[in-house]
Amino acid sequence: MFSRLPSGSEAERVCPVDFGRGFLAASTKIRADNVLPAVTGRVCPQEHQCEGRCVLGRRGEPVGIGYLERFVSDDERAHGSPAPPPMSPPSGKKVAVVGSGPAGLSTACDLVRRGHDLGVLEALHAIGGVLVYGILEFRLSNGIVLQEVGHLPRMGGQFRIHVGVGKTVTLDDLLNQKGYDPVFVAAGASLPVFLNIPGEYLCGVYSANEFLTRVNLMKAYREDYDEPVFNCRGREVVVIGGGNTAMDAVRTALRLGAAHATIVYRRSEAEMPARVEEIKHAREEGVRLQLLTSPVEFMNDGKGWLSGVRCIRMALGPADDSGRCRPVPVPHSEFILPAQMAVIAVGNRSNPLVQSTTPDLETTP
Ligand SMILES: Cc1cc2nc3c(=O)[nH]c(=O)nc-3n(C[C@H](O)[C@H](O)[C@H](O)COP(=O)(O)OP(=O)(O)OC[C@H]3O[C@@H](n4cnc5c(N)ncnc54)[C@H](O)[C@@H]3O)c2cc1C
Known part of the structure; x- marks a missing residue:
């Protein structure tokens, strides 16, 4: 076309x-x-x-x-480059954006176009947030992100990395000493949610954030890099969750050489939050889907390493507050999925760093 x-x-x-x-x-x-x-x-x-x-x-x-x-x-x-967008004359206002993921970058772009003196403060060593440390190279190459992000400093504004707001500098410092007003907080949701089931701290059990960041941003898959990641070559890998993060983790495990990589999700495929396309691609690559299943225990091989995931089958009950059918356990249906590595990808919450160092900051869920 x-x-x-x-x-x-x-x-x-x-x-x-x-x-x-x-x-x-x-x-x-x-x-x-x-x-x-x-x-x-x-x-x-x-x-x-x-x-x-x-x-x-x-x-x-x-x-x-x-x-x-x-x-x-x-x-x-x-x-070639697109024509530069129309820019307003300098506003005389100094504004800061905390975090350089898509939310921070979109806001930064709008602020700079309106003529504000912009500072973007990023805690990590790379600009782009989840686009560079979460979503994988085979879906979104970091080269494309870099090129896209490269347009922004040319428009104006200062981009500073290695600045953890709440640690290196507080929100109050930015407002009261550095002259920023206002400050837009776009710190994302990087605090992983865990399952709170026995065995979650066994060797071989990762949060998706840790697993994907090690592989994607820190290049743990390369032998010439010091960053370690579990060697899942020829092993059984279970990924718990049904969103895009779970799909990225399970496809990564296959690329790292897992013998089998299985998604464990407590509802049916129709309720999976991942993009339809991601589920399709995962299937095509050989990912197994263990639907209507919930983990109840990570099993210890006796030496502190994961040996399997005890699971229970689920059935769909009436809809919950989210409008999706609530999964309910089927009695006496437990079974064990052998696994040497498990990745938990059941969601994230916001990192509490900014709130915890700004006592009077009111936040909502
Ligand atoms: C593995 C994975 C796959 C995904 N796949 C998709 C997909 O296919 N499609 C889709 O639409 N969405 C997807 N998402 C979700 C999407 O990436 C997020 O919705 C999006 O990145 C949120 O943007 P954000 O700017 O709010 O936060 P983030 O991208 O998380 O960026 C926040 C930034 O703030 C920085 N930061 C945090 N705290 C501080 C601080 N105190 N000081 C300074 N900087 C700070 C962080 O380092 C980070 O760079 C995926 C997410 C993950 C994890």
């Missing part, structure tokens, strides 16, 4: 479009509202978001917004 017309073709004669310029104009248009089109075009759940709400979808196919974003941003990388 998007291929360039063959030079001198009938179509080109009838419709003499300068595709290079045309697509850059499309890119500029998309960038007016979306600072990361190469990213959103690859990993957003469009089927639930923009495409799910597209009016054309009521009678047929919605506009393929994700593929459009992806295509024009890829074309832009090959053919």
